[in-house]
Amino acid sequence: MVFSSISFLIYFLPIVIALYYLAPAGLKNLVLLVTSLFFYAWGEPIYVFLMIFSIVFNYSFGVLLDKIIRKGQRNTQGRWALIFNILINLGILGFFKYADFLVENINWLFGLKIAAVELPLPIGISFYTFQAMSYIIDLYKGKGKVQSNLIAFGTYVALFPQLIAGPIVRFESIEEQLMNRQVDMATFASGVKRFIIGMGKKVLIANNIGLLWESVAKLSPDQLPAGTAWLGAVAFTLQIYFDFSGYSDMAIGLGKMFGFHFLENFNYPYVSKSITEFWRRWHISLSSWFREYVYIPLGGNRHGMIRQILNIFIVWALTGLWHGASWNFVIWGVYFGIILTMEKLVLGRVLEGLQSRFDRWGTAICGVYTMVLVVISWVIFAIDDISSIKAYIASLMGIHSSSGIANEYTWYLLSSNLTILIIGIIGATQLPVRLWRCIYSKVLKDRPIVCMMIENIGLLTLFIISFAYIVASSYNPFLYFRF
Known part of the structure; x- marks a missing residue:
């Protein structure tokens, strides 16, 4: 079940909202946990038991680790407990997500014929596994308190608004909200507004522009004119942004409806003036997770430039692999690792110099530089066959x-x-927001009722059009569903 589906919009969401607000305060987390497990089981009936195991296992380990730390054995038994927990979590993730990839490469390297496991990928396993791991790691570091309430912890792991595609939520950021949260009409309305905007981005823009990419992707790459190749690549670049950011908007909006305040996951990444800036704006929760739990523990930038560059490549190879069990994702990650290293060593200063010396023209050049590299990166991301990637990039040229x-x-x-x-x-730019703010400040600021009517009529119209499109269209993919 995805947010932009009839079953979610007509049946699941209204029923959950009704049950949640009818339930007494002490049962609200239970309502969210049970409905979130149902939401997950709708598409993954068997794998809901895997999620339940993840909840119980990490909850129990959190309680155990807290007892070990209280005994003053953080650096002895606590460290081994942490390592064991990480190995189990990554082992489960690795088995379901990468077993066939490993078998395929072993067969290729050694000429063997080991049978593939061929298990379907549990939806959202990368997201909820990372959330559970961050809780245990933060607990070990002393950055958070143990959660003694199993229902509250299960709600944190399984919460349906961010279950399938994030944003990746750290326990410490919603710890207080799990136990004490209030939703007033303004917050609920803000959540509805955010959900509708995200729905429009996903359904009306991402889905429609995705059809253009689908048309180009069907063509033979070695027969593509450069213009057609760039048209398709730009289409996918826009599709994945509106698809994923739209879904994140819907998740953040849903969270607000139930009293949760998730951190932003996108901040207009396509207006970036460097790849370094791009990754501060794109999928912010994932970038933050890898920085906090991989890059810094590896040593970050504390042990000299060579070690820092090595750490960057390790992080980006893992970031690529996190997205999927295919070499194109690894190449995609290493591609960014190379560019980010070059920006850190040389290019970053060049880009800053262009912007400071040539002002708008320099800024425009940096923007074009960034977007060309980003568009090429999405070609690598979208096509899982290496030879086809080479052919498509050749067509771009x-x-x-x-x-x-x-x-x-x-x-x-x-x-x-x-x-x-x-x-x-x-x-994909801030222009629509700036235009609305300009109209508000100059025309509607002193007319709150008119402003409210315009906004509500606009949102209602957007919802109706988006819903009608969902009903009428058979093309409604979600690109990050497989990660």
């Missing part, structure tokens, strides 16, 4: 095609998708 820069099909695709492309490009 105009190497293979005998049709020149563009052909009739290029112009057909551009003309038929120009409106959605313009909407997507403008929507």
